[in-house]
Amino acid sequence: MQTINFTKLQDTSLCIYKFNYPNYGLVNYYNYDFKNVLVPSKIQQSSFNNDVLKQDITKESKILDITGITGCFDDNITTDFHAQFPLFFINRNTIKIPSKIEYVLRKYTSKKILKEIHSDVEVAVELCLLFSTQLVSTYYERLEDPTFEGWKSLRAEYLRDFLSFNSLTYKKVITALEQANSKGAILECDYNSIIGEKNFNYRLGEPYIGKGIVSYQLKTNVAKNLLNKHYLRILNKSETNPIFKNLISFYGDVTLPTIDQIKKEGDRLIRLKHKTKKGKIIKKLGKHSRSYFKDSQKYSFVEDSIEIFNYLTSNGLMIPEVGNEKSGGRTVDSFTLMPSWIRRMIKIKSMTHVECDYSCLHPNIAIKLYGGSKSHLTHADLALVLDTNIDIVKVEHLSFFNKKIWQMKESPLFKYYEEQEPNLLRNIIAEKYDSEFKHKITSRRLFSMEVKIMTEVIVRLNTEDIYVGYVYDALLCHPKNADRVKEVMDCVILEHDIKTTAKLSNAPIVTKLNDTETNIEVVANKPIAIHKELMRIDARLINFSDRIKAMLKESESKGKVLNFVDAIIVFGVDDVITDRALIIYDEFNPQSKYVVESYYLN
Incomplete structure (x- = not known):
């Protein structure tokens, strides 16, 4: 791993930091005055030009x-x-x-x-x-x-x-x-x-x-x-932006992966047939051109991801930049632009980081802003109603609210919102017609609320000397701070009356592969006579983490047996489905203790 040593040299309003690149044998000094922009260093021989x-x-x-x-x-x-x-x-x-x-x-x-x-x-x-x-x-x-x-x-x-x-x-x-x-x-x-x-x-x-x-x-x-x-x-x-100032403190604890480590991780993900959040299968080009692959668009090539990583880091991390109104003021840096499977490899103080992100944030913000009726909406909710793959729902939700009206109507999600959230959909469409920003007004408002929430979270964490990486609606933190980060995120989102919660991921999991009888939590709901012999599981306890799925598949590839058992998944009174479930223990998300077979196989 390539470590970036980031040492504060003096404790004044003018912060002088030393950046040490062991791999390059280079030491630079950079002075940053958060009140007076950039002030070049007067120490050593590597001072920058003042004027x-x-x-x-x-x-x-x-x-x-x-x-x-x-x-x-x-x-x-x-x-x-x-x-x-x-x-x-x-x-x-x-x-x-x-x-x-x-x-x-x-x-x-x-x-x-x-x-x-x-x-x-x-x-x-x-x-x-x-x-x-x-x-x-x-x-x-x-x-x-x-x-x-x-x-x-x-x-x-x-x-x-x-x-x-x-x-x-x-x-x-x-x-x-x-x-x-x-x-x-x-x-x-x-x-x-x-x-x-x-x-x-x-x-x-x-x-x-x-x-x-x-x-x-x-x-x-x-x-x-x-x-x-x-x-x-x-x-x-950018200098007065709380997210920017937080990131300046966060970078000193970061260790980047080496290219060899990235290549090995790419090989591992290929064996697992891992997909990116956009549903692309990770694959290697090898000695082939893209034209060699019949449908190259369905792949995310390891070589491309490494090229992007090098572009973002080979000349140093990027100074965080605060976006304009179009992006809601989102901040962009090397980590937000980095392929997510490589970003998962960064370490904080030599420990694998934990990612804490909000579940289905933008749809739940939309419910708040546009008069929706549901609460705690999840991608799984839509997948069940629409009888479709949850991955399709996740990918569509990345862009659904930012689309033009005719594009929304062609989306597989439109039917759900039309039938389940007609008032929300009507208000969004009306605003797209009336706003000077046309169809882009929706994403502007969603991004703006997201940034407001994340800024409040980061400010509170910084008062406790907790500094975090930032990837839009997700924060990267040291494992020892994971529970506190989640607690603050849950508190802030609740104060904004947005009905969702934060979840922890990117941590190791332990599976109970051969123990399907112990530690089963049976939900005490009205029994269904024809299925009374099956255990009943509250749907809120199901783990839909892609990380969990990938690690289970890796365990299975090594010969371990995954013992899924028949179960009833309970979403509400008389609102149930049958599936097969596996008990897991996720260190950083212990309440989500079941994986259902239908999700695992898709």
Whole structure:
């Protein structure tokens, strides 16, 4: 495991931290004043330049290392987040750019057009490369979805600030990138915008889509300083955010997995036929191209996940960035963007972390905000009513409330909400018609409430010196703090009158494989005559954790026998189903003591 040692060197309002990378033999010092943005260190030889806003920085000055990333991978929802820069610096002034474009800019782009951007052609080229960093995320989105066409929304105001050499710089850069040449234009724009709803969309030209990502070392002071100005603006926005401040303290306890460990975990998950939260089967490309696989879209390739992991961590962890209103203020960092099966491998103070997340949070928030009638709604509830696989319900719930109305009607979940929650559905549809944000208003409100809840939880935990990782509606914590984290999460959600609870996962489980008679909890409900010989199990005691399923399958693959026994699953008076159940003991979720066979086999 790659350990990041994060040591506070002095206890003042100006926090000086030492970041030690054993694998790289590098020690850097970084000063952070939560009141006054970034203040370079005066200690050792690795101090950063004080005045990052100056244009005339000497060659000897060491500028903030900057890299770009956007998007989300594997099981995340929001994709409209802009670039961030590393918290732990390894390679200074390195950015990631799409492959081939530097060569084309230098060899095939008109020098006259480049000089319209800046009189120094080298500066002009690097400004074009800076723009291209904004499209790097589309490469990784394409890895996840080969049908993705590569379009990304970029606001004019954002681009103007990002390339703020002068107010017209970004337009001149776009002109240069759109120039036709024998290799093909680098950039395409749809030039279709709707005020309050849609910005111009941009994508790489066809010869450059999916061709890979390369590192580029910035050389000109103009480009370096523009990036520093841009990221200081981001840092200014984030520095007072409670989630941001919590994460700065949390990172010091984190140990990342090595590539060898990730590969071994990938092999293990392949043997178990493990699926991601989006329902994709984990698989290796090996020596094959994607075209070798008949339906490559149903797979999540280990090699792609490792490439994403390297992108997020090889140049250091990313400074957390607080999102805008569109994302409800969600915070994004290396861990939120990391493939979830790799994220599970990180350790906190040398211990496997425990994840505590809310069950079915957004549907239950929607019930609160839009006048629903149910309480403690679960994915299993919908799966039972719709007679469908619970995995389908989970995947659909990732995007159902963010869809356009016609898309919601085509979703397999629509029937449930139409029949079981007609008032909620009616209110959501009406708001989508009336709001200036159209169909996206629902997710804005759900994200905003989620962030409000998680912020309150984190603030309370921090007062107890408990610092946690953050992945939207989930927190990553040390095992000794797991029960307290769950307790605070349950308390806060209850105060908001949202009927759900937090659950613990990513902890080892112990299965009682050959003992189906002891410790059985029989629910005392009205007996059903035809099934009176079967044990009755309260549905609330059933464990639907994917982690549990994966570990049971691993046990079975090693020859252990899983003794499921006939049982009645009780959801309410006269509301029962028959299934087969297995007793388990989950150290961090002890109340969920049964696994049902129908879930295990699906």
